[in-house]
Amino acid sequence: MSLPRTSHTSLRPLAWVSLPVAATLALTGCGGGGQDGTGEAEASETRAVEHARGESEVPVDPRRVVVLEPVQLDTSVALGVIPVGTTVLNEAAGVPGYLGEEAAGIESVGTVPEPNLERIAALEPDLILGTETRHSALYDQLASIAPTVFMASQADPWAENVQLVARALGDEEGATTLLDDYEERCAEVAETHGTEDSTAQLIRPRDEVLTLYGPTSFAGSTLECAGFTTPEHDWEDISLDISPERVLDAQADLVLVTATDVDAPDAVPDAIRDNGDAFPELHVVDRSFWITGVGPLGGMTVLDDIDRILSAAE
DSSP states (O other), X not given: OOOOOOOOOOOOOOOOOOTTHHHHHHHTTOSOOOBOXXXXXXXXXXXXEEETTEEEEEESSOOSEEEOSHXXXXXXXXXXXXXSEEEESOTTTOSOGGGOHHHHTOEEEEESSSBOHHHHHHTOOXXXXXXXXXXXXXXXXXXXXXOEEEESOTTSOHHHHHHHHHHHHTOHHHHHHHHHHHHHHHHHHHHHHTOTTOXXXXXXXXXXXXXXXXXXXXXXXXXXXXXXXXOOOOOBTTEEEEOGGGGGGGOOSEEEEEESXXXXXXXXXXXXXXXXXXXXSEEEEEHHHHTSOOSHHHHHHHHHHHHHHHHHHX
């Protein structure tokens, strides 16, 4: 199985540490030993997992996992390990709905760029999953709470990050099955709709720019896996920001615009709406899984959405 590689992106490491953290860690027993749901210390076998910070001894069967990255949340849920805590992209929006009812009750431990150490420690995790590019400054403190495994970057090939999460959870076979199923679904969509000679472009409207997602992004790679080709651009890592005046640079056979509310009257930016003739096949898609649904479940949800869109257009 081969998925497109994604180049690294440079993000500013988190540098804050709130003052009450040390006291919280002391009160919750921050020596890194896992505890069961009753709060009683549990002796557990461990195994070594190599990751971006070296090697960590993690429980053979982690039960109280905290995840700090969307791909870690998606993969854990897909493998049947429901985390006790997760960061979210937006505290108000919470855990993405596409992950289902089981995930809806996962406790928030802050946002992806700013995890809350007190909340994490209070959950008494036996395994923490994070990311070097986002959480580097917090590694030592996280590792003092529980064994901690870091991905190198959230912009690395998402399938490789899925495999790392699975290794940390002790279910590499499960990850292989999930990724194989994803590729089979890609092939099915491509064959059903004859996408081989078509281009597709995902656009995410932001305040003053339009972000185009390239072939190595999560959504872009899924479109390519489903047979589409992404129009050529000078990609800045996984994406490219253009001004609204350059909107015609986003043309493709299939153009997808992300929105928080796909039915909102202003979901399509004026720059695109005013050039409607240049975008005959334009569709608004749900940002919660097209952008933040990184992982096997998100990938399958995006593929289902592509299938729905293409079926409706035929």
